[in-house]
Amino acid sequence: MEALQEREHAHAAASNQEQPDIARRLEQLTELSVALSSNRDTPSLLENILRVAKDMTHADGGTLYRVTADGSALNFYISLNDTLGLYQHRDIPPGVTIPDLPLRTPQGEKNLASVAAYAANTGKSVNIEDVYGAEGFNFSGMRQFDQTFGYRSTSFLTVPMQDHEGELIGVLQLINARGADGKGVRAFSTTDQRFIEALASQAAIAITNQHLIGRLETLFESFVQLINIGIDEKSPHTGRHCEQVPHLTMMLAQAASDTDTGALAEFRMTERDRKQLWLAGLLHDCGKITTPVHVVEKATKLQTIYDRxxxxxxxxxxxxxxxxxxxxxxxxxxxxxxxxxxxxxxxxxxxxxxxxxxxxxxxxxxxxxxxxxxxxxxxxxxxxxxxxxxxxxxxxxxxxxxxxxxxxxAGTLNAEEREIINNHIVVTLRMLESLPWPKHLQQVPEFAGGHHERMDGTGYPRGLTRDQMSVPARIMAIADIFEALTSRDRPYKKPNTLSESLRILGGFSQRNHIDPDLFDVFVREKVYLGYAQRFLDPSQIDEVDETTIPGYVP
Structure with missing residues (x-):
């Protein structure tokens, strides 16, 4: 009778101690959920997952594996151990590699000898009280680790990370659970296991969503490139333009964002702004896919299907x-x-x-x-x-x-043909504004659609003035013009040298066709030179006397 009462008292005491610990774990799980939904940095996210799991169970150490792209093995990602002061990351130290853990034997069967591979192949958690007394698994690697570092591995909790569709994302492995006071080594409890399984599932779904978002963004950008390929196939003389304008746009945007003096001192580009501007640069001429070839390719004034x-x-x-x-x-x-x-x-x-x-x-x-x-x-x-x-x-x-x-x-296009080719921006806007852009990309149409507008309102298609345009849209206008001036693949003109292009662009600035403040940054920060060294033929890069550039005051 007394023994029974003692067991009941012990169970009650353990239960009383476990209640606040469960509340703590729920709070940790909630905090991790918030981090999973907001963190887009996968490496830091994975490390955070392992640290929370280790802290939640009072584990001395832990390891996280990720499944390889082809699904054939587990790839070591990160390992932590408090007692040994160990922090091993797949990139630390340089030159050191840890071999992948195969999920199949050489005979093609499932690898069930390794605990991590077993959990990955079966989708089941493995909770071992003492690995030295466990049977059915190969712990030779663990024993070698213990011998090398003078450590004693005891309790193990290995949990597969599977998303909502049961697809394997990785494996989370914890070692040597300790008491709440940090002393001794105990087995991982059923509560430990359930919390880590919930954490692993939540983490796997979050990582899957991140990868899905990343793949969708990659797919979307690939579709954008597909449009440019289509334009390039119609006219090889515009393909380079669609490729180089985004780069020049981002170079000028970065220079403007870095400026801490003048009219643009307060302008700053966020990562979201950069992503939108890059996409806008790629898409700024997508409407040209509808422009007739004989107009785009009109190399001489009498050319239609042939030069008359x-x-x-x-x-x-x-x-x-x-x-x-x-x-x-x-x-x-x-x-x-x-x-x-x-x-x-x-x-x-x-x-x-x-x-x-x-x-x-x-x-x-x-x-x-x-x-x-x-x-x-x-x-x-x-x-x-x-x-x-x-x-x-x-x-x-x-x-x-x-x-x-x-x-x-000027050029080779008559009034009717000019109207046709100018219509590409109308088509571009109609195409872009018809898309259901997510919130973080909703400015792409505005950025892309303004590259033929002029600061004095005489541009097209909407006759916007400077005050009606965002800074990124004004940036794209300069990039579009400068690329066209320096382009060496236009069928109707020879490429201008660097100094000639700056003289012409300076004239646009003087006439208030482009933003003079951005033009000042373009010259002062030598954006033109960085672009020239990267994209222009060496024969085009001549000596530039900035004091003679119209519209620029050194």
């Missing part, structure tokens, strides 16, 4: 042929040698004039920064020459449509 300057050349050949025929007919009528010489001289002058006009139109057919009004007028005058076509009909040398194209003031 060859047709104009043929007309000149007809004019020259007709001039020669008229000269021969005149000779037949004249019969006088002196008159023949005059006719030959006049023919030579006519042919030379035709060659000059043909060569001039060939040059006019090549796009440039600016076509002089006098050259535009000369195209119109040459167009009035008359020639006879294959049907015998007399026509002007150039049609109205050909005159319109050959007198394009």
């Amino acid at each position: 300057i060859g047709v104009v050349d043929t007309r000149f050949e007809v004019l020259k042929r007709d001039a020669e025929i008229r000269a021969l007919e005149a000779k037949l009528k004249a019969g006088d040698a002196l008159r023949h010489a005059e006719i030959d001289a006049a023919l030579a002058a006519d042919l030379a004039q035709l060659d000059q006009e043909r060569d001039f139109l060939r040059r006019a057919n090549v796009g440039g920064e600016f076509m002089q009004p006098a050259d535009q007028k000369r195209v119109e005058e040459i167009a009035l020459r008359r020639w006879t076509d294959a049907d015998g009909a007399e026509r002007n040398l150039l049609s109205a449509e050909e005159v319109e194209n050959l007198t394009i003031r």
Whole structure:
């Protein structure tokens, strides 16, 4: 009777001691749940999981394994031991590697000899009171560890980390549970095991969610790259642009964020801002996937499916042929040698004039920064020459449509084609604004959609002014222009040198087309030079005298 009463008193005392410990563990589990939901740093998260598990059970040490990508083995991740003062991480020390623990035997069967592999393969926890007296498992590695470090491994608790679908994430292993006072070694209790199983399950689900989010973000960025590949396949002359604008955008954004003086002293980029801006850079021209190839690829003013300057050349050949025929007919009528010489001289002058006009139109057919009004007028005058076509009909040398194209003031696109290519930003905005962006990416359309706006409100598609645009959108506008100025793969122009590009960009700043404060950072922090050294051909990188850059005050 007395023995029974003593056992009841002991059980009651243990129960009374366990109550506050359970409350403590529940609080730890709750705190870990909050950390799991907010922490995006997987390495620190895994270490935190092991430390909480060790503290929750008063374990002297613990080890965490992660399953390899192919699911064939357990990969050592981190190990802690208070008595030995041990902190071993997979990256510490450099050059030291711990072999993976295979989940299959050489014969292809499940590895059930190792406790960690057994838990991983069966999905069951293993709670051992004294490993030296346990049977069924191979503890040779543990015994070697004890001998090396003068340690005594006793109680073991090994718990598989499985997510909500039963997929293995890793294995959590704890060693040598101690009493609440930190003394002695005891077995891990059933309560210990249940709490660690709950922790392991919760942790596995959180890690799975993190990996899922990461994979979805990677998948989304891959879709973005897929769009750029599609644009590149349509036009290899824009693929490099879609690739390099994001890099230049981030370089200028970082420089602006680091600035602690001037108008941008308060501007700072968060990690969320950087992620949004990078995606916006990748997507800023996604609407070009709908732009007709003959517009995107228009290398010369008369190019559609082919360069029609060859047709104009043929007309000149007809004019020259007709001039020669008229000269021969005149000779037949004249019969006088002196008159023949005059006719030959006049023919030579006519042919030379035709060659000059043909060569001039060939040059006019090549796009440039600016076509002089006098050259535009000369195209119109040459167009009035008359020639006879294959049907015998007399026509002007150039049609109205050909005159319109050959007198394009800048570049190679006429007004209608310019409208078509400008529409890519409208399509870009429509595409991006149709997507259900999560909260942390909701500014991507605004960042991407502003790269053709101007600070004075004369840009497109919405005619926004500087005050109506975010700093990242204004950053992207500068990156877009500078990449285009320095690009060496545009079919309609030669690449500008570094100094030429800065001179042109400075003009945009003076005219309030780009943000002058950001342009100041672009030059002052030498963002242009960092970009040039990384992406430009060495022949483009010339000496830059910053004192001569328009719109910049050194």
